[in-house]
Amino acid sequence: MDNPTQRMDEAPARFDTANRLFLRLYQASNLLHKTGTRAVSAYGATTQQWAVLGALARPVAHDRGLTVKELIAFLMVSRQNLTAVLDRLETAGLVERIRAPGADGRLRHVRLTAEGTRVWGEMLGSIRRYYASALEGFSTEECVQLFQLLDRLRGSLARMAEPEGE
């Protein structure tokens, strides 16, 4: 009873915090998909499709598009998963897979179609409203802080997913 409990309690407290932290991550992610999909459902889209369209709409990617490999790296999902999402987006006419003329023949560049660019423009309003609503009680500093912490956690988990260095 005379041992210092201050250090003894450190590990259990950290475990407990980790437990709560990952439960919140799990819950927040589920809610993100649930509410996010609802926010863009008027366009027949989902949060994943929103993420893909958002990646392709960036100035860097809009003209030349992104290869499947680059999209996988950007979103950090499996190739088989991305293929299915791209199939749905292609069927909807929002995205096209093209072979760049002069480039590597193996590469397929995924690009927004004119329709895809138009729909993305319409979706932007809903997305802005969604972000504003979801982060209503957050100061800009807190947003940055949360981003940075999530960024580090993502990095840590990515390291666990791929032990061998790239």
Added chain:
Amino acid sequence: MDNPTQRMDEAPARFDTANRLFLRLYQASNLLHKTGTRAVSAYGATTQQWAVLGALARPVAHDRGLTVKELIAFLMVSRQNLTAVLDRLETAGLVERIRAPGADGRLRHVRLTAEGTRVWGEMLGSIRRYYASALEGFSTEECVQLFQLLDRLRGSLARMAEPEGE
């Protein structure tokens, strides 16, 4: 060119931060399931089953169990989803659905079986190692900070999911 750009740039910066923030949330969640399931795959479990077992293993819940409704509130998932997870856990013999003798006849209490308690005890080692590895670069203060920010975000998203008060 003489208008104060400081305020004009606030909204775009916030939008950009939100964009990155939710992408990180999306990525971190996918990696959580990927690496987490790998961590407990030796027990034939997944992260969701881990979450359910963890909820039921808490001292508060271990003896009397939790009703399906309580589990839904704790994990914040849909009833149909939870039913499927519970079915798999019941088939694996880790969980049992019982009707409490004196209580409301509509309620089903979900409880860990003896086997479930044993397996959870074994899983705890892997889980502790997982938490330690995932949060390796984080100070205890940062863990708490991330938890609190995620908790607020979860609350905000939950409000968006259920507009009418409970």
Added chain:
DNA sequence: GGTTATCCATCAATGCATTGCCATATCGCT
């Protein structure tokens, strides 16, 4: 006793996400 509400389960559909394996086309190197 009858109505209404709650708790739980079921069936069905869609989409996301992973793993594993196989196939094809192209590139780069020898």
Added chain:
DNA sequence: AGCGATATGGCAATGCATTGATGGATAACC
């Protein structure tokens, strides 16, 4: 020309997660 690596696609299986609709058993109220 051949060989290995890379980039993509296809197929299959499993599990998670949502929505929607239906139904049954129990409780609470009138």
